[in-house]
Amino acid sequence: MPDLEITVGGRPFLVSCQPGEEHFLRAAAAMLDAEAQPLIAAMGRLPESKMLLMAGLMLADKTAAVEDENRQLKARLAEIEARPAPQAQKVEVPVIPPQVTETLAEIAARAEALAERVEEKAGT
Numbered sequence: 253m254p255d256l257e258i259t260v261g262g263r264p265f266l267v268s269c270q271p272g273e274e275h276f277l278r279a280a281a282a283m284l285d286a287e288a289q290p291l292i293a294a295m296g297r298l299p300e301s302k303m304l305l306m307a308g309l310m311l312a313d314k315t316a317a318v319e320d321e322n323r324q325l326k327a328r329l330a331e332i333e334a335r336p337a338p339q340a341q342k343v344e345v346p347v348i349p350p351q352v353t354e355t356l357a358e359i360a361a362r363a364e365a366l367a368e369r370v371e372e373k374a375g376t
Contacts, residue, residue, distance in 0.1 A: 261288030
């Protein structure tokens with residue numbers, strides 16, 4: 253089990269953790285230290301236990317606020333997911349009438365006939 257030295261409120265602590273958990277311990281210690289530093293700046297030197305208690309309570313307060321917000325967001329998400337799905341909208345896609353296709357085929361045939369006549373006249 254690795255032992256890490258962490259610093260909270262300017263005081264070193266030797267803490268053990270599971271192998272591979274060192275990063276999480278350092279991150280947690282940094283969060284605790286971030287709460288302890290303003291306490292020390294405002295109140296001066298505090299007994300170790302009071303400093304840790306106050307910093308822990310401040311973190312717990314922040315955690316409670318985040319958990320409350322998380323609960324509200326989950327409730328809102330559940331409300332949105334419970335809504336009935338919107339009804340499908342009818343979309344009309346224009347269809348080319350068969351007469352247009354027939355007319356285009358007729359125009360193409362006439363154009364080919366004209367092209368043949370032009371080629372015949374050009375060849376003579």
